[in-house]
Amino acid sequence: MKRTIEKTVLTGFIVLLTLLGIVGVVSRRTVVALVEGTRLVSHSHEVIHLLDRLSFQIAQSEDAARGYVITQDASFQTSYRQLRDGIRPLLDALREETADNSREQQNIPVLQSAIEQRFALIDQGLAVREAGGIDASIRFGQEHHSAELSQQVAGEIQQMKDLENRLLSERDLREDQSAKRAYAVVIAAVFLAMIAVAFSVMLVFRDLTRRREVERMKAEFVSMVSHELRTPLTSIRGSLGLLGSGLFGDNAAKWKQMLEIAIRNTDRLIRLLNDVLEIEKLKSGKINLQRVSCDAGELMQQAGDEMTAMAQGQGVHLRVMPVSARIMADPDRLLQCLTNLLSNAIKFSDSGSEVILAARSVVPDLRFEVRDDGRGIPRDKLQSIFEPFQQVDSSDSRRRGGTGLGLPICREIVRQHGGALGVESELNKGSTFHFTIPLDGHSQMEKSDTGNRERAYSMDSN
Amino acid sequence: MSKRILLIDDEDDIREIAATSLEMIGGWQVSLARSGEEGVLKAQQEHPEAILLDVMMPEQDGASTLALLQAQKSTAAIPVIFLTAKVQPAEQQRLQSLGATGIVSKPFDPLVLPQMIREILRW
Numbered sequence: 001m002k003r004t005i006e007k008t009v010l011t012g013f014i015v016l017l018t019l020l021g022i023v024g025v026v027s028r029r030t031v032v033a034l035v036e037g038t039r040l041v042s043h044s045h046e047v048i049h050l051l052d053r054l055s056f057q058i059a060q061s062e063d064a065a066r067g068y069v070i071t072q073d074a075s076f077q078t079s080y081r082q083l084r085d086g087i088r089p090l091l092d093a094l095r096e097e098t099a100d101n102s103r104e105q106q107n108i109p110v111l112q113s114a115i116e117q118r119f120a121l122i123d124q125g126l127a128v129r130e131a132g133g134i135d136a137s138i139r140f141g142q143e144h145h146s147a148e149l150s151q152q153v154a155g156e157i158q159q160m161k162d163l164e165n166r167l168l169s170e171r172d173l174r175e176d177q178s179a180k181r182a183y184a185v186v187i188a189a190v191f192l193a194m195i196a197v198a199f200s201v202m203l204v205f206r207d208l209t210r211r212r213e214v215e216r217m218k219a220e221f222v223s224m225v226s227h228e229l230r231t232p233l234t235s236i237r238g239s240l241g242l243l244g245s246g247l248f249g250d251n252a253a254k255w256k257q258m259l260e261i262a263i264r265n266t267d268r269l270i271r272l273l274n275d276v277l278e279i280e281k282l283k284s285g286k287i288n289l290q291r292v293s294c295d296a297g298e299l300m301q302q303a304g305d306e307m308t309a310m311a312q313g314q315g316v317h318l319r320v321m322p323v324s325a326r327i328m329a330d331p332d333r334l335l336q337c338l339t340n341l342l343s344n345a346i347k348f349s350d351s352g353s354e355v356i357l358a359a360r361s362v363v364p365d366l367r368f369e370v371r372d373d374g375r376g377i378p379r380d381k382l383q384s385i386f387e388p389f390q391q392v393d394s395s396d397s398r399r400r401g402g403t404g405l406g407l408p409i410c411r412e413i414v415r416q417h418g419g420a421l422g423v424e425s426e427l428n429k430g431s432t433f434h435f436t437i438p439l440d441g442h443s444q445m446e447k448s449d450t451g452n453r454e455r456a457y458s459m460d461s462n
Numbered sequence: 463m464s465k466r467i468l469l470i471d472d473e474d475d476i477r478e479i480a481a482t483s484l485e486m487i488g489g490w491q492v493s494l495a496r497s498g499e500e501g502v503l504k505a506q507q508e509h510p511e512a513i514l515l516d517v518m519m520p521e522q523d524g525a526s527t528l529a530l531l532q533a534q535k536s537t538a539a540i541p542v543i544f545l546t547a548k549v550q551p552a553e554q555q556r557l558q559s560l561g562a563t564g565i566v567s568k569p570f571d572p573l574v575l576p577q578m579i580r581e582i583l584r585w
Contacts, residue, residue: 223548223553226549227518227547227548230549230568230569231473231476231547233568233569234473234479234547234568234569234570235473235475235476235479236569237569237570237571238475238476238480238483238569238570238571238572239475239479241572241573242479242482242483242572242573247482247486247487254482257478258479261475261478261479264475
């Protein structure tokens with residue numbers, strides 16, 4: 001999976017936008033709820049205020065009526081009538097204010113009827129006062145339960161106030177809860193946004209670090225290739241320049257030496273270019289492995305055959321111990337890998353020593369091994385030798401025809417087969433390069449009869 | 463008496479070409495070393511008048527060879543010219559900062575090499 005900085009930034013941006021959207025929606029809802037809550041609270045206060053005014057006006061009108069009963073002063077009567085007539089507009093206002101509340105709407109006719117009864121009784125009491133005097137009026141009031149009626153009206157009003165107060169506290173509670181919820185959502189969203197930002201920043205930094213590392217490795221590779229190209233070019237340019245100058249006159253030996261230098265280094269350049277192209281193709285996946293079920297033993301023998309001449313030239317005993325096993329591999333590439341490892345082993349082996357190519361089953365893989373008794377590899381180079389141009393001794397390797405890309409190519413081939421290339425080595429005792437290739441699942445490894453099949457390739461095998 | 467130059471390079475062919483150039487065109491006496499270690503040893507024994515030093519060598523590279531030469535009284539005063547296939551500006555700057563007298567880039571023209579050395583050393 002390739003994650004680019006652009007993708008990371010875009011994902012982080014989308015997450016942030018989503019979270020901001022959530023915060024926006026929640027904030028808007030909260031504000032709307034708060035405005036509505038405030039409106040309802042002030043509405044409740046208005047209703048309570050109206051009920052208080054009503055209660056006060058009824059009490060005042062009762063006081064005025066009482067004043068008239070006691071003093072028979074006409075001004076009390078006028079005042080009573082004004083106060084009584086002011087009750088209806090208050091009731092209308094109350095009805096209007098509680099239009100959205102059905103329970104209050106049900107209470108209003110009850111209250112209105114109680115108030116009307118109360119005032120009808122007062123009006124009658126006042127008429128009795130005029131006709132029969134103060135005592136008759138007081139008696140009338142007592143007989144018709146005037147005080148109880150007054151209490152009933154006050155009770156109705158109190159009931160409505162209680163209802164409104166209950167509504168008020170319910171609204172307060174709801175508002176409080178919704179504010180708390182909104183607060184929690186906003187805090188959570190901000191927290192998530194911070195995590196998203198931190199995560200995105202971390203990914204971007206990781207991407208940048210990785211990218212920088214890749215760029216550094218590319219630059220290093222280009223620098224190494226440049227160096228590796230310039231070295232043989234120096235020899236070619238130099239030898240041809242000296243030849244062209246006529247400096248050597250008829251010194252045939254010098255002519256020959258310079259021409260050999262030019263040819264040797266031209267070959268080295270060609271090998272280098274081929275290997276650079278090869279590893280680039282392998283790494284960029286432009287080479288598709290043609291993996292088929294093939295006989296590991298045959299491939300081992302073929303590799304041995306190919307390296308016989310080189311081994312004989314170096315006086316090295318090459319012993320191949322083929323196994324009978326079927327593996328899933330690209331035979332050409334596997335052969336390339338085997339001959340490369342054998343060639344390395346032979347190059348760094350002393351005359352008279354032995355190089356062995358063997359294999360054994362490590363289910364589900366077949367493990368190939370190329371063993372030599374050569375000089376071995378220093379511990380600190382065991383990892384780096386698989387990197388381009390990181391031979392243990394580059395000049396030594398070049399003299400022996402290497403480009404510094406053999407092992408990286410092998411590693412890439414093995415890797416593309418799903419295996420791993422490694423090495424075990426002891427200085428001055430020898431090295432064992434080994435790699436695994438998956439066994440063909442349909443066939444089983446047969447115990448090889450190495451006694452019959454083993455082949456030795458060496459100076460004296462002819 | 464002609465000048466004596468020590469040439470340290472691990473590449474056989476380049477050593478051969480440079481030595482031919484320095485001897486036949488420059489007219490100098492050339493001593494050869496194929497590694498930094500061998501070079502330091504020869505410099506101590508022979509006290510050459512200049513050293514041509516390859517940068518990329520196994521084991522002991524040009525930079526550490528130069529450091530060793532500079533650290534020793536008997537060789538500290540010998541001018542050292544780097545011979546390098548590292549031609550990127552950053553690489554050349556790094557080499558310059560190590561205290562070499564000059565740098566000659568590879569590939570070089572063997573017909574001009576002695577002249578380049580003369581210019582660097584003001585011979």
